[in-house]
Amino acid sequence: MTNNTAPCSREAEDLAAQRVEIVRTYFRMVDAGDPGLLDLYTDDVELFFPKFGYGRGRDDMIEFARRLWLDLGSIAHDIEGLDVMVSGDHVIVEGREWGTLADGTPWPDGSVSSGRFCNVFTFRGSAISSVHIYADPDIASAHAEKVRQLHRGP
Numbered sequence: 001m002t003n004n005t006a007p008c009s010r011e012a013e014d015l016a017a018q019r020v021e022i023v024r025t026y027f028r029m030v031d032a033g034d035p036g037l038l039d040l041y042t043d044d045v046e047l048f049f050p051k052f053g054y055g056r057g058r059d060d061m062i063e064f065a066r067r068l069w070l071d072l073g074s075i076a077h078d079i080e081g082l083d084v085m086v087s088g089d090h091v092i093v094e095g096r097e098w099g100t101l102a103d104g105t106p107w108p109d110g111s112v113s114s115g116r117f118c119n120v121f122t123f124r125g126s127a128i129s130s131v132h133i134y135a136d137p138d139i140a141s142a143h144a145e146k147v148r149q150l151h152r153g154p
Contacts, residue, residue, distance in 0.1 A: 003076040019123050023084065023091050026121075026128070027077040033069075038062070041128050048132040073100040091121040097135070105140055112141040 023042060032101050045053040052064055053086060082095040087111040096115045100106050108115035117135035121128050 015126075018126055019091050019121075022081070022085055022126065022128065023093060023119075023121055024079055026131075027079050027082070027095075031076050031079075042124055045128060045133075046122075046130040049137070050133075050135070051137045061091065071102055073102045073104060075099040089123045091123065092118070092120070094118045097140075101140055107139040109141045113139055115139070141142075 026037065026040055028034075029040070038061060041058060041061065044057055045061060047061055047064055049064060049068075050111035052067065055061065055064055076099055078096040082093050085092045095117060097117055098106070098108060098115045107113060113136060117133065119134070120130075120132045
């Protein structure tokens with residue numbers, strides 16, 4: 001009797017490892033502002049980001065990036081410190097990010113905003129078919145009224 005599950009399991013492990021490395025590459029490319037990032041996506045990639053909503057396709061990804069960079073001067077992710085979980089075709093990532101606004105203001109502020117995010121990637125083969133980004137778009141805590149309403153304070 002032979003064990004036919006080992007090759008499938010090994011293939012699944014290899015694919016999972018490949019996808020995790022693609023996600024790490026994604027963050028390196030985002031940090032570098034590398035337009036080659038689009039090559040990691042399927043043509044019909046789906047995007048979700050708070051205040052942007054849903055987008056579909058590479059043109060929407062380009063438009064999202066254009067809008068995001070209107071306020072950003074730089075962005076960096078703690079790639080080595082990412083908390084990564086693989087489940088089927090999904091790679092879920094929680095981590096930290098920081099940078100500067102276009103005017104040079106550093107973020108997060110360390111008080112209200114902490115630079116925490118969670119991304120849920122869905123893969124089709126070795127290409128990203130969906131990325132849902134869960135992060136507070138108010139990275140500099142500029143929405144004073146909402147901060148006053150929700151912030152618990154020290």
